[in-house]
Amino acid sequence: MMKGSVGDTTTQYHQLAAPLHLESGAVLHDVTIAYEQYGTSPSPGNTILVCHALSGDAHAAGWHKGDKHPGWWDGIIGPGKALDTDRYCIIATNVIGGCKGSTGPASINPATGMPYGTDFPVVTIRDMVAAQHQFLIERGITELYAVIGGSMGGMQALTWSVAFPGFARRIVAIAAAGYSTPMHIAFGAVGRAAIMTDPAWKGGCYPADERPDHGLSLARMIAHITYLSDQSMHKKFGRRLQEKTEYGYGFETEFSVESYLKHQGSSFVQRFDPNSYLYITKAIDYYDLTKNGSLSEGFADTDAKFLILSVSTDWLYPPYLSEEIVMALNSTGKDVQYTEVMSGYGHDGFLLEDDQMNYLIGRFLTPLTVADIMIRDPPVICSCATIRATAQAMIEREINHLPILHADGTLEGIVTSWDIAKAVAGEHEMLAEIMTRDVLCASPGDTLREAARILDQHHISALPVVEDGRVVGMLTSELLSNMAERN
Numbered sequence: 001m002m003k004g005s006v007g008d009t010t011t012q013y014h015q016l017a018a019p020l021h022l023e024s025g026a027v028l029h030d031v032t033i034a035y036e037q038y039g040t041s042p043s044p045g046n047t048i049l050v051c052h053a054l055s056g057d058a059h060a061a062g063w064h065k066g067d068k069h070p071g072w073w074d075g076i077i078g079p080g081k082a083l084d085t086d087r088y089c090i091i092a093t094n095v096i097g098g099c100k101g102s103t104g105p106a107s108i109n110p111a112t113g114m115p116y117g118t119d120f121p122v123v124t125i126r127d128m129v130a131a132q133h134q135f136l137i138e139r140g141i142t143e144l145y146a147v148i149g150g151s152m153g154g155m156q157a158l159t160w161s162v163a164f165p166g167f168a169r170r171i172v173a174i175a176a177a178g179y180s181t182p183m184h185i186a187f188g189a190v191g192r193a194a195i196m197t198d199p200a201w202k203g204g205c206y207p208a209d210e211r212p213d214h215g216l217s218l219a220r221m222i223a224h225i226t227y228l229s230d231q232s233m234h235k236k237f238g239r240r241l242q243e244k245t246e247y248g249y250g251f252e253t254e255f256s257v258e259s260y261l262k263h264q265g266s267s268f269v270q271r272f273d274p275n276s277y278l279y280i281t282k283a284i285d286y287y288d289l290t291k292n293g294s295l296s297e298g299f300a301d302t303d304a305k306f307l308i309l310s311v312s313t314d315w316l317y318p319p320y321l322s323e324e325i326v327m328a329l330n331s332t333g334k335d336v337q338y339t340e341v342m343s344g345y346g347h348d349g350f351l352l353e354d355d356q357m358n359y360l361i362g363r364f365l366t367p368l369t370v371a372d373i374m375i376r377d378p379p380v381i382c383s384c385a386t387i388r389a390t391a392q393a394m395i396e397r398e399i400n401h402l403p404i405l406h407a408d409g410t411l412e413g414i415v416t417s418w419d420i421a422k423a424v425a426g427e428h429e430m431l432a433e434i435m436t437r438d439v440l441c442a443s444p445g446d447t448l449r450e451a452a453r454i455l456d457q458h459h460i461s462a463l464p465v466v467e468d469g470r471v472v473g474m475l476t477s478e479l480l481s482n483m484a485e486r487n
């Protein structure tokens with residue numbers, strides 16, 4: 001299928017009608033949620049919420065006028081992609097505490113008429129999710145087909161499953177964890193220290209044109225190293241030297257990786273607010289879905305289907321953290337699928353491995369159905385046929401099953417090559433004498449998993465596929481095994 005773009009997009013804004021009650025007990029008034037929406041109109045069962053990572057925003061796909069890059073997950077959102085906009089309604093929001101349109105520390109505090117700064121209340125991942133929930137409810141969306149995200153987006157997706165069990169049917173969490181580790185908190189602390197020790201920070205009360213950009217840039221440079229891998233850095237930079245930039249510290253040349261990190265730092269300050277960085281990294285640090293020290297207990301009330309993905313070279317959220325989630329879900333019989341994506345990119349692999357992400361997420365969100373692999377318009381026969389004519393028809397077409405139709409085209413029975421062999425041995429003449437009348441069938445929309453279960457449970461090897469009473473296809477165990485071999 002051709003994969004396309006959602007085209008030009010714009011961020012929209014929703015003012016929450018009711019105040020937002022936070023975990024800390026604080027109440028936020030006049031909350032704005034920035035969001036983008038792509039694809040079909042929302043209806044029960046077709047809406048997917050996309051959650052962003054630390055520095056992301058609501059602009060997940062398509063193009064904003066004048067930008068040199070599309071939305072941050074454009075590789076997997078669009079027509080024919082895993083988050084297929086021909087099939088689903090995709091909604092992405094900016095988190096509260098952020099600085100990309102949703103209410104955060106740089107927003108105006110309605111109580112003072114001044115920016116909140118550090119008067120902004122502490123927010124948690126659960127608060128971010130509660131804000132998304134309130135936003136969806138106010139827009140008339142009372143259930144989700146799926147919630148998906150990577151890194152901090154994955155934490156939100158997992159939190160959805162425990163905070164609002166039953167609301168989202170499927171959860172996809174990539175390069176995430178069930179809780180933040182001491183190492184995550186340590187990197188968060190260093191980044192925050194870089195900002196807070198910048199004299200321009202001024203306790204969080206900096207004017208818009210005198211922000212602690214040096215501290216923020218340094219925080220991003222440190223953090224960005226954790227999003228890469230040893231392998232990707234060798235490949236991307238090696239030990240190459242290049243002409244020094246204005247920050248060359250008096251040396252004649254600088255390493256390519258130095259210049260790269262400085263670029264990441266200086267471009268970050270153009271798009272991010274230092275106080276937001278403090279609040280969001282703190283929210284990540286507080287994140288912990290364990291209950292009584294147990295992730296299994298934490299996930300006890302969830303009833304969604306889960307897809308957990310890790311990235312092989314991610315040393316910030318190593319695969320073991322995803323495997324802990326999988327074990328916790330398995331221990332209480334939840335429906336969970338897991339893959340370690342082989343990638344050299346490190347943590348940011350979830351933003352870069354489009355092919356693997358499209359395949360794995362696409363299969364999970366839109367499982368193959370019977371219609372995708374069935375034999376269409378299969379040969380059929382009438383119950384008035386003789387055993388001999390039936391045997392000839394099966395030999396000529398090299399098939400082992402023939403659906404039998406009434407004169408009006410509806411299904412009357414089925415006959416197999418084994419039935420024919422028995423009929424010959426029993427000296428029967430007419431098909432009507434030996435055919436099976438109670439036929440197990442599949443529908444075109446059944447998943448292959450459901451169809452395989454019927455074949456297995458009843459020890460049979462073919463199912464007529466019936467739609468509106470008519471036979472539209474045949475599904476055989478041979479087709480299923482060919483499919484499994486190809487995958």
Ligand SMILES: CC(=O)SCCNC(=O)CCNC(=O)[C@H](O)C(C)(C)COP(=O)(O)OP(=O)(O)OC[C@H]1O[C@@H](n2cnc3c(N)ncnc32)[C@H](O)[C@@H]1OP(=O)(O)O
Pocket residue numbers: 051052053054055056057072153256257259260261263267348351352
């Ligand atoms: C949900 C979310 O996560 S949203 C946030 C995602 N976005 C970000 O994190 C923004 C920061 N960007 C990135 O981290 C990366 O661009 C990714 C992960 C998104 C994509 O990675 P890649 O496509 O491999 O891009 P790469 O890491 O090479 O960075 C490219 C930039 O570095 C610059 N660059 C590359 N090498 C050098 C160098 N030696 N010296 C200076 N600059 C360099 C490029 O010119 C380019 O600049 P631009 O982004 O201003 O166009």
Ligand SMILES: N[C@@H](CCO)C(=O)O
Pocket residue numbers: 053054055056151152227347348
């Ligand atoms: N590079 C991404 C992932 C961080 O987890 C971001 O900045 O949001």
